[in-house]
Amino acid sequence: MTAPQPPITFDARPLTDPVDSAAVRAFTSELRARQSTSASTSTIIGIVAASVAGIVVLPIIVTVFLSLASASGSPGIAVIPLVLIGLVLVAVVLMIWLGVRNAQATRYRLSRFAQANGMSYEARIADPPLPGMIFSLGRSRQSTDLIRGTRPRFVEFGNYQYTVQSGKNSTTYRWGYVAVKLDVPLPNIVLDANGNNSFGSNLPASFEKEQRLSLEGDFDRYFTLYCPAGYERDALYLFTPDIMARFIDNAAQLDVEIVDDWLFLYTQRKVSTLDPATWAWLFGAVGALLTKFDQWARWRDERLLAENADAVATASVPAPAMNAQLPFAPPVGLLTPPPGVAPQGRRLKRSTRWLPIVFLIGFALFWFWSRLN
Template sequence: MTPPTQATFDARPLTEPVDPRAVRAFAAELRARGTATMNAGAIIAVVVIALSAVIMVPVLVSVMVAVLSGSVSGGRGGLIPFALIGVAAVLGIVLSLAGWRRARTTRYRLNRFAQANGMTYEARIADPPLPGMVFGIGRSRASTDVVRGTTPRFAEFGNFQYTTGSGKNSTTHNWGYVAVKLDVPLPNIVLDAKGNNSFGSNLPAAFRKAQRLSLEGDFDRYFDLYCPEGYESDALYLFTPDIMARFIDNAAELDVEIVDDWLFLYTQRKASTLDPATWAWLFGAVGALLVKLDQWARWRDERLLVANPPLASSAGQARDATALPFAAPAGMLTPPPGVAHEGRRLSRGFRWVPIVVAVVFGVVWIALQAIGSMH
């Protein structure tokens, strides 16, 4: 993906008219590739049409014949309730089919949009192998409408959903995300954007408060930054004032996670959409960050040198690396790319606010019930 600018960002395929034949052909191509997906509208359409064909249509025909032949009490007025049911069924079919067709058109537009901007499109990826915090939760995990680019580095834009709970208590969670491949693994760092929070953090994971790091300037007004304990100086190295300014200017409404050799941007609305303004916003955020990610490639975890001391000689003494003719001069030994174990993942915390709210609500409800029983 070339860093998008106003000159190279082509949003026309998102809104310009489409050829219905081309849409049908692309839908057939997705089915042949096994990547076609049925959304809720398509499922509802199939169910409604099937029920109407099997139950509603024969019943309505029988009633109409009976009324017209005069064998139903009330004359033609007796047809009104069934006519209303029939109209509701037809309206449901029309709306469901419209949703199904709209979903097919959306996939076709996004595919053309990806091609116009030098990227590729995938309709659905089941259980995507990404290490971000949202991708390992729940069940029925899937990314949809995935748009990918590879130049100057790999970047993926998509919508992700997963389900938690079961039965009547099941909940489907939806996220939009951008995944950017980095040059080297980095410590697990999370930037919880304050601009998209409501009652506390909107992130699906909580982190121990001891890992919270306060940065200089206005950064704390926009983000809560979490880094593994002992990696505070490394976070300061990565988040220099110029990079902090870019996050504030371009990603203040996005939650950010660095994990392994990935940078994730999260939003609770769709990231892959037909809205040109959303793409301009996300392209602008990624493009602004890409030009600064090269300096992150120079970061090294000094703990890896401690974890891998010089080999011991057969006499049990540490071998002097500087005595070897092919060794680096003293002071110039550099650890390999990577992160020590203690920096790979943040320690998870526990959210008390929802529990406190639930307890208070329960106490109030019980009190109201008790007061009501006294009257």
């Protein structure tokens, strides 16, 4: 294990300090001015549904109660349910108003928190252009409450959601993530944290078992590591014992993905929150890992060296001398591979999740058997 890291210091007061209502309103107005004025599809649907309820449903209910009162000869009978309906509507409107107020105050606090710690705040981004495994699934993809820092490297904390349609039903999945920009592209490597799994992996993708790599020490107790076939030696170069210890000590409850020149930390809880303890945990994890990323910048894919050497030789040597010995020394730039990853290392190979399919087949067979008997 590594030596204990010094505690991460940050100003958490804006997360819990009382807020001024006028300041919240001013911030909300400024936020609306910065964002697009076009309403989203879900907003339009909600407005249409509320309008239909107000224009059609409520008059029908009132008419029914008045008819019952007229038939019974006692107008007082209709008054009680109408009053109850009015109270319910008032309660619903009050709850919506309080929810909006709380959401506005939360955004204001997060913005102040980002400002106090030298970071920036963004309320919402639709379809964020990130290469991680969760960012290409479903529809209605959006990141919310993003907090970004640029020193010593770019880091983004955000909440993310997407919706998956299955027949007439739809399910919305929610994640929290931390995105860290790396110096160079690296092979696609996934660390599936064992501590946050229940019945199998909680990741939205599964990978071919042949890509699993066992590392030394206790690392396999905490993570299942996947790397592209043929990149086992490269993964061992990247995950040296000191780096493995950092992940175990600081990120054992987080799933990790390295893809292109990004590192992602995933969790199925909110990352951008008003809880100071959550920020202390995340800042500590990211801070502990950042100190080790400089050595990753030195990694190069040797496969690109061979590809570039072949390309230069093909372009530089006249056709009759293709098979002759090169009459010149290779350029100095070719002695070290350029930054990048060969095509076979850029993405892990996915596999099919058979458990849901087996369950559905078993349910169908059981239903068919029960119908026959």
